[in-house]
Amino acid sequence: MTLRVLNPATEQPVAELEQAGVAETDRAVAAAKAAFPAWRAVAPSDRARLLRRLAGLVEDHREELALLETRNVGKPIADSRGEVGMVAEVFHYYAGAVDKHFGQTIPVAGGVDMTFREPLGVVGLIVPWNFPLNIASWKVGPALACGNTVVLKPAELTPMTAIRLAELALEAGIPEGVLNVVVGPGRIVGERLIHHPDVAKIGFTGSTEVGIGVMRGAAESIKRVTLELGGKSANIVFADADVERAAAAAPYAVFGNAGQDCCARSRILVQREAYDRFVSLLIAATGAMRVGDPEDDATEMGPLVSASHRSTVASFIESEPLFTGATPDGPGFWFPCTLVEATNDDRIARDEVFGPVAAIIPFTDEADAVRIANDTPYGLSGSIWTTNGARALRVARALETGVISINTNSSVRVSTPFGGFKQSGFGRELGMNALDGYSEVKNVFMTTEG
Ligand code: NAD
Numbered sequence: 001m002t003l004r005v006l007n008p009a010t011e012q013p014v015a016e017l018e019q020a021g022v023a024e025t026d027r028a029v030a031a032a033k034a035a036f037p038a039w040r041a042v043a044p045s046d047r048a049r050l051l052r053r054l055a056g057l058v059e060d061h062r063e064e065l066a067l068l069e070t071r072n073v074g075k076p077i078a079d080s081r082g083e084v085g086m087v088a089e090v091f092h093y094y095a096g097a098v099d100k101h102f103g104q105t106i107p108v109a110g111g112v113d114m115t116f117r118e119p120l121g122v123v124g125l126i127v128p129w130n131f132p133l134n135i136a137s138w139k140v141g142p143a144l145a146c147g148n149t150v151v152l153k154p155a156e157l158t159p160m161t162a163i164r165l166a167e168l169a170l171e172a173g174i175p176e177g178v179l180n181v182v183v184g185p186g187r188i189v190g191e192r193l194i195h196h197p198d199v200a201k202i203g204f205t206g207s208t209e210v211g212i213g214v215m216r217g218a219a220e221s222i223k224r225v226t227l228e229l230g231g232k233s234a235n236i237v238f239a240d241a242d243v244e245r246a247a248a249a250a251p252y253a254v255f256g257n258a259g260q261d262c263c264a265r266s267r268i269l270v271q272r273e274a275y276d277r278f279v280s281l282l283i284a285a286t287g288a289m290r291v292g293d294p295e296d297d298a299t300e301m302g303p304l305v306s307a308s309h310r311s312t313v314a315s316f317i318e319s320e321p322l323f324t325g326a327t328p329d330g331p332g333f334w335f336p337c338t339l340v341e342a343t344n345d346d347r348i349a350r351d352e353v354f355g356p357v358a359a360i361i362p363f364t365d366e367a368d369a370v371r372i373a374n375d376t377p378y379g380l381s382g383s384i385w386t387t388n389g390a391r392a393l394r395v396a397r398a399l400e401t402g403v404i405s406i407n408t409n410s411s412v413r414v415s416t417p418f419g420g421f422k423q424s425g426f427g428r429e430l431g432m433n434a435l436d437g438y439s440e441v442k443n444v445f446m447t448t449e450g
Contacts, residue, residue: 001181003156008074009294011331015160020184025151025192026181032122032149032200035177039121040147048098051112053172055091055321058084061168063159065231069133070294071126071213072160074302074333077295087137089414094141101146101435108318111447117439119147120200120224121204124193126186128206129155129305130260136162137204140179142434151180153190159183186210191358194218201225203437208423226427226437228262228419230352231380233401234373235265241385245407247281253291253383253409261357263411268348269358269369271390275362283323286337292328294340297432303333304355310335313355316348322360365444366391371400379421381411
């Protein structure tokens, strides 16, 4: 079957691809399996050199990859450039990690006990459409660094940069079969990877709903899984915060990537004393967001990824919004920045909208803020805005979330762990923590007696 890949800003085709099915997935797994013994045996310094070369090629092709991503996802070109820059950094980081991820010697009686970090084998990596290349690199980098071989399945909507990455990996000298890309439907290719007996682990980023299926399927053969799932994160603004700064930053925390961001701070919790002032500043800042042509350097928000996703996002607007932004005329899957006053029990505050829609919720005091923020099945990200340092750390410790930032929106850095609490998943990506998800600890004891 042919897959027509569209540009969400123009609704015009970007590419037509032949979709893979079970047979092609099996071929990719077989190639990865065949490549594994030689790849794991590559000397660590050589494996590092190959990953460094791939990082260099990503840098050399930054503009090309950024444009490909922008035309496929509809995200602003400035964002795509930043994301491709991070991809290069990720490969540099894991190139550097290859020979720094080591075992231990443990004092025991009667001999020497040592641990080794062994690769798992063939890993299946299933990624979503919102940050296609970026999220792929978070998995491919540590997986290859640990000596695994990879079958990467990009989302059907956004396969373009994954395909280009595999080409660049070959150009870097990474042997054939080490990084394979299979483009096809989740229900077919993804399911096959989950159930394939030769796949040792599934690294999955996507919705909680599909994540439940991944976990269930992986249970059959005790496959390892890492799950990076949905979020409904809180942006908590205390009355003692620098309210101007918090209001200026808040739109980017929820409308960045048109809200199609697992870390989106889509519940804005505001202390009552500062509520009116914050909301009027937030409306002004939201109205000033530059929404339009993703290929324009100045654009801050593009369209949603598809027509069907736009319908899903629209279904969440059940009451009169406090503010609705402007969108361009003409083709494209546009959806306006939308601010809605809500309680934490409303659907808009409970479910992941995955679009440019923010629920604004008042709170009374610190305990109320923590209670509301934690009253969600998710636990991925969030921000705290306050000038009281002790409160900032107290609240950060009380929140049931994997990643939290204080007086900023930032969630993700190459060298720090990223991942969720509760139904946002488990396992960690990025930093040295990610290497734990792509290796097994082997314990070896040798007697010194006799
Ligand atoms: P999705 O779950 O629909 O799809 C994700 C991937 O899984 C795609 O490649 C898809 O083809 C595949 N897939 C779909 N059905 C499958 C099945 N039955 N078996 C195996 N694979 C299957 O998610 P999406 O719509 O692409 O992405 C949006 C979701 O991803 C949001 O919920 C978002 O929060 C989440 N996300 C999480 C993170 C994170 O790091 N926590 C990052 C980005 C996105």
